[in-house]
Amino acid sequence: MKFQIPIGPQHPALKEPISLRMTVEGEVIVDADIRLGYNHRGVEKVAEEKNWTQNLYLSERICGICSHSHSTCYVQGVEKLMDIAPPPRGMYIRYLVSELERVHSHLLWLGVAGHEAGFDSFFMYTWRDREVVMDLLEMITGNRVHYAINAVGGVRRDLDDLQKAKVLEGVKILRERSVYYFRIGASEPSFVARIAGVGVLPLEKAVALCAVGPTARASGWARDVRKEDPYAVYGELEFDVPTADTCDVLGRVVVRVKELLESYKLIEQMIHKLPEGPIAAKVPRKAKPGEVVSRYEAPRGENLHYIKSNGTDKPERLKVRAPTLANYPATVEMLRSGFIADIPLIFAAIDPCICCAERAVVLTSARSGEESIVRLGDLRRQALERHQKAPLKRNAVWPF
Amino acid sequence: MLKKLARWSRIKSPWILHLNSGACNACDIEIVAALTPRFDVERFGILLKATPRHADVLVASGPVTRQMRDRIIRIYEQTPDPKFVIAVGACAMSGCVYRGAYNILGGLDQVIPVNMYVPGCPARPDAIVDGVVKLLGKL
Numbered sequence: 285m286k287f288q289i290p291i292g293p294q295h296p297a298l299k300e301p302i303s304l305r306m307t308v309e310g311e312v313i314v315d316a317d318i319r320l321g322y323n324h325r326g327v328e329k330v331a332e333e334k335n336w337t338q339n340l341y342l343s344e345r346i347c348g349i350c351s352h353s354h355s356t357c358y359v360q361g362v363e364k365l366m367d368i369a370p371p372p373r374g375m376y377i378r379y380l381v382s383e384l385e386r387v388h389s390h391l392l393w394l395g396v397a398g399h400e401a402g403f404d405s406f407f408m409y410t411w412r413d414r415e416v417v418m419d420l421l422e423m424i425t426g427n428r429v430h431y432a433i434n435a436v437g438g439v440r441r442d443l444d445d446l447q448k449a450k451v452l453e454g455v456k457i458l459r460e461r462s463v464y465y466f467r468i469g470a471s472e473p474s475f476v477a478r479i480a481g482v483g484v485l486p487l488e489k490a491v492a493l494c495a496v497g498p499t500a501r502a503s504g505w506a507r508d509v510r511k512e513d514p515y516a517v518y519g520e521l522e523f524d525v526p527t528a529d530t531c532d533v534l535g536r537v538v539v540r541v542k543e544l545l546e547s548y549k550l551i552e553q554m555i556h557k558l559p560e561g562p563i564a565a566k567v568p569r570k571a572k573p574g575e576v577v578s579r580y581e582a583p584r585g586e587n588l589h590y591i592k593s594n595g596t597d598k599p600e601r602l603k604v605r606a607p608t609l610a611n612y613p614a615t616v617e618m619l620r621s622g623f624i625a626d627i628p629l630i631f632a633a634i635d636p637c638i639c640c641a642e643r644a645v646v647l648t649s650a651r652s653g654e655e656s657i658v659r660l661g662d663l664r665r666q667a668l669e670r671h672q673k674a675p676l677k678r679n680a681v682w683p684f
Numbered sequence: 685m686l687k688k689l690a691r692w693s694r695i696k697s698p699w700i701l702h703l704n705s706g707a708c709n710a711c712d713i714e715i716v717a718a719l720t721p722r723f724d725v726e727r728f729g730i731l732l733k734a735t736p737r738h739a740d741v742l743v744a745s746g747p748v749t750r751q752m753r754d755r756i757i758r759i760y761e762q763t764p765d766p767k768f769v770i771a772v773g774a775c776a777m778s779g780c781v782y783r784g785a786y787n788i789l790g791g792l793d794q795v796i797p798v799n800m801y802v803p804g805c806p807a808r809p810d811a812i813v814d815g816v817v818k819l820l821g822k823l
């Protein structure tokens with residue numbers, strides 16, 4: 285006997301509105317259906333009405349947790365379009381904030397994973413330590429979450445010696461803490477038992493379904509844009525891409541803790557290598573006509589922005605492909621043949637950022653390959669028509 | 685007498701429900717950060733609850749997307765009286781950067797009555813704690 289269980293859009297296990305339809309047989313999940321759209325705000329359309337600089341702040345607000353990754357991805361693209369190279373000092377500061385953001389995002393995620401596994405003290409620990417990096421970010425940029433440090437052609441704020449020392453100090457504390465977490469994980473058998481073997485995604489499935497970020501790396505696939513296609517300063521820095529081959533939630537925890545340690549290494553290198561000079565270049569108000577694709581390794585995986593310019597001071601099109609969207613097919617695969625009790629854990633393990641992934645999609649008919657865009661009014665009319673025409677179910681019985 | 689007792693317990697231990705109506709997540713992580721050791725709203729007796737039926741205060745963020753509109757109204761109706769709503773962030777107040785986008789209604793007060801606004805993009809955890817405490821002071 286199969287049942288359908290709806291989860292969401294407002295559900296205690298989910299922090300954001302999304303709806304999951306689980307088809308279950310007893311305790312086992314047979315199929316999963318992810319329904320989006322509760323968080324769709326229409327950012328891409330709004331972007332067409334704002335100029336290049338205003339869009340910087342809009343793209344930041346696509347997502348709150350990885351806000352810097354969206355604005356950096358966008359600004360990289362715009363700089364390519366305008367054909368300008370930001371000065372090295374500006375670049376270093378920009379990517380220093382990137383790495384600090386990765387630290388904050390991974391610590392946040394570790395806490396959430398602990399919470400979902402029923403290990404609440406771990407949640408409180410990591411969130412307490414996360415405040416250290418939040419303070420550093422606030423000191424450098426002036427805000428806790430939306431940093432707004434990027435400007436087209438560089439960054440907005442400089443770093444002085446005192447701040448540099450403080451960052452190094454903070455990183456030292458954080459490193460100690462992360463190593464401690466690593467040991468906690470290994471010596472806490474109930475925690476390990478809860479997350480091992482849950483949400484398995486074998487390597488070939490990960491490749492077939494195009495998983496990205498830590499989800500792919502935990503399946504033994506060393507994918508990282510920073511390494512494969514080193515942008516900006518990453519070519520000059522030394523770091524490894526950690527992977528795990530257990531392919532489950534345990535692997536995803538291990539990968540993220542190791543990534544934290546790599547990020548600390550990167551931050552220290554950037555502080556030591558920080559070149560002298562200006563922090564921003566002068567930029568034109570308009571961009572040349574053209575199109576560009578910009579890639580960036582966000583905490584959750586590869587982030588992709590496509591920007592098209594028509595020669596004015598506004599973009600003609602901005603398309604965002606956030607990492608969570610790329611990970612959805614893999615999530616469905618992970619959920620299959622799992623247990624109901626594992627749903628929050630598995631779903632949290634991809635570090636879903638629903639507001640990132642809420643983009644409109646153009647439907648392509650599978651038979652004719654024809655694209656169609658449907659207006660909201662038409663859609664409503666179609667729905668009504670279909671509803672009226674649908675055969676009335678007589679003698680329907682209540683299943684219980 | 686009973687009324688007094690009810691009022692006292694309400695002030696001493698308000699239970700909150702966190703409601704995301706299409707926010708960018710930043711306000712939400714700041715709400716969660718307010719629950720963690722640095723800010724620790726639990727010392728005021730504030731507890732995060734999982735269901736609207738147990739909650740006294742709805743802490744809502746986000747500009748209200750069309751899809752969430754009916755759900756928000758339903759959640760508001762499920763909350764037992766007396767209930768209070770705190771709108772966290774510029775989005776919940778007026779729509780923030782998304783103002784004018786086709787899929788948002790632009791503010792929580794377009795759909796449900798709001799008792800307290802906490803400005804900021806995102807609102808800082810200290811501001812959120814301050815908002816909750818001020819609301820309690822008004823009861």
Ligand code: SF4
Nearest residue numbers: 708711773774775805
């Ligand atoms: S107010 Fe700002 S931070 Fe809060 S949800 Fe809206 S855009 Fe995000």
